Amino acid sequence: MSTDTPAHVDDPAAAQTITLTLSEDEEWWVARDEETALSSQGRTRGAALDNLDEAIAGFHGEGHAPTEEELREIGVDPENNESGSIEDSEIFE
Numbered sequence: 001m002s003t004d005t006p007a008h009v010d011d012p013a014a015a016q017t018i019t020l021t022l023s024e025d026e027e028w029w030v031a032r033d034e035e036t037a038l039s040s041q042g043r044t045r046g047a048a049l050d051n052l053d054e055a056i057a058g059f060h061g062e063g064h065a066p067t068e069e070e071l072r073e074i075g076v077d078p079e080n081n082e083s084g085s086i087e088d089s090e091i092f093e
Contacts, residue, residue: 012034016033016034016035017033017034017035018020018031018033018034018052019031019032019034020032020033020045020048021050023041025088027043028042028043028048029041029042029043029045029047029048030048031045031048031049031051031052032052033052033055033056036056036059038055038056038059039052039055040052040054040055051052064080065083
């Protein structure tokens with residue numbers, strides 16, 4: 001989680017600046033990494049920070065291609081799923 005103490009001072013996580021805000025309806029915490037401008041949310045502060053860690057890791061190229069089961073869980077037919085860069089996507093033109 002983002003609140004963990006880094007093992008090494010040279011660890012990039014040691015220099016993170018994060019803004020943590022409670023939504024107006026007080027139901028969601030929003031965590032924002034100021035360097036990357038990535039944001040994520042969660043029902044608790046810890047969940048928001050965990051989700052932000054996952055988003056930052058993905059931003060830096062970590063992670064894995066989704067399995068067919070993961071795609072189905074979010075309502076995506078694996079037959080209609082294509083990997084590629086955002087620049088090649090017709091959706092994000």
